[in-house]
Amino acid sequence: MQSLADKCILITGGTGSFGHTVTSALLKSDCREIRIFSRDELKQEMMRLEVANPRVRFFIGDVRDQASLDRAMVGVDYIFHAAALKQVPSCEFFPIEAVKTNVIGSENVIRSAAAHGVKRVVCLSTDKAVLPVNAMGISKALMEKVALAHARTGATSGTTVCCVRYGNVMCSRGSVIPLFIQQLKQGKPLTVTVPAMTRFMLPLREAVDLVLYAFEHGNGGDIFVRKAPACSLTVLTEALQNIFGVPAGMNAIGSRHGEKLYETLLTQEELRRSEDMGEYFRVRLDDRDLNYTLYFDKGDKGQATLEDYHSHNTRQLTVPEMEALLLSLPDVLAELPAGRRPAK
Numbered sequence: 001m002q003s004l005a006d007k008c009i010l011i012t013g014g015t016g017s018f019g020h021t022v023t024s025a026l027l028k029s030d031c032r033e034i035r036i037f038s039r040d041e042l043k044q045e046m047m048r049l050e051v052a053n054p055r056v057r058f059f060i061g062d063v064r065d066q067a068s069l070d071r072a073m074v075g076v077d078y079i080f081h082a083a084a085l086k087q088v089p090s091c092e093f094f095p096i097e098a099v100k101t102n103v104i105g106s107e108n109v110i111r112s113a114a115a116h117g118v119k120r121v122v123c124l125s126t127d128k129a130v131l132p133v134n135a136m137g138i139s140k141a142l143m144e145k146v147a148l149a150h151a152r153t154g155a156t157s158g159t160t161v162c163c164v165r166y167g168n169v170m171c172s173r174g175s176v177i178p179l180f181i182q183q184l185k186q187g188k189p190l191t192v193t194v195p196a197m198t199r200f201m202l203p204l205r206e207a208v209d210l211v212l213y214a215f216e217h218g219n220g221g222d223i224f225v226r227k228a229p230a231c232s233l234t235v236l237t238e239a240l241q242n243i244f245g246v247p248a249g250m251n252a253i254g255s256r257h258g259e260k261l262y263e264t265l266l267t268q269e270e271l272r273r274s275e276d277m278g279e280y281f282r283v284r285l286d287d288r289d290l291n292y293t294l295y296f297d298k299g300d301k302g303q304a305t306l307e308d309y310h311s312h313n314t315r316q317l318t319v320p321e322m323e324a325l326l327l328s329l330p331d332v333l334a335e336l337p338a339g340r341r342p343a344k
Helices: 017-026 041-051 066-073 088-093 095-115 135-153 176-185 204-217 233-244 268-272 319-326 330-335
Strands: 008-012 033-038 056-060 078-081 120-126 160-166 190-192 198-202 223-226 230-232 250-252 264-266 274-276 280-283
Touching: 008 017, 017 033, 017 041, 017 078, 017 204, 033 041, 033 066, 041 056, 056 066, 066 095, 078 095, 078 204, 088 095, 088 135, 095 120, 095 135, 120 135, 120 204, 135 160, 160 204, 176 190, 176 233, 176 330, 190 233, 198 204, 198 233, 204 223, 204 280, 230 233, 233 250, 233 319, 264 268, 268 274
Parallel strands: 008 033, 008 078, 033 056, 078 120, 120 160, 160 223, 190 250
Antiparallel strands: 198 230, 223 280, 274 280
């Protein structure tokens, strides 16, 4: 990683799973200060007690409020923008709230960053932003468009804005693995939607690695995607039952409103202009100018030969592979009875 000596880093939505993990990683560097920006004072106090480090400072505010961002932005060098409404059902019922936080809030972050001379902003996105079918995904897709628009029109500001996009972060707050573990411990069947439904599987540590990679290598308007394996809900539930030793079975409840059978990380259009970087794809900015000639008069004959990159056509984890991945997660190990934990 490029030197963080004497640098100040701001993390919006910093009390979430990502914020905790990236803060731990940044504290190992020689950065001057880490600022946690969020609106939940209880979560901030809990994190303050957990971290107990004078280099970490806490700012109460909301990305919807430009003034609160401006107060936190003074002297900041780099930003990880993780603040968002992420739950599909709540965004479906209150879509304008998703717009206010995920779209307008992101515009506020980028505008404030440019005004205060911030050098680099990395915005966190999701596979649900690709070919979106729900309000959360649509709002995150628009967040990406806001970031890319800055790269096209705000190049003279000196603030580089890029994005990362990843699928399900395993064991993150509100995700399905903690729910399944609780159902196993209560002796209840695991409530799955559609057993054949697939999702990308990404440990939180790898999501943080992706963000730090984008921070290191990103140019304005880049979108970085980490290659990831996937599995079906059948494989995930079998693996969990095996490692916990509880044959709970499944209760298929059917797909919920706003859900897809599989998630997509890259469209064929994006793959066409992407760069394969080994563990990552870099999708470079589509920098066609505002005369729109290339939108109306010219096309790309090679595009139709590609297929979207999604959780049905990526590498599929077997049950033993899924078990090994689950057993590498500290949150899962903490829930296992002592007798079922793997030997160190």
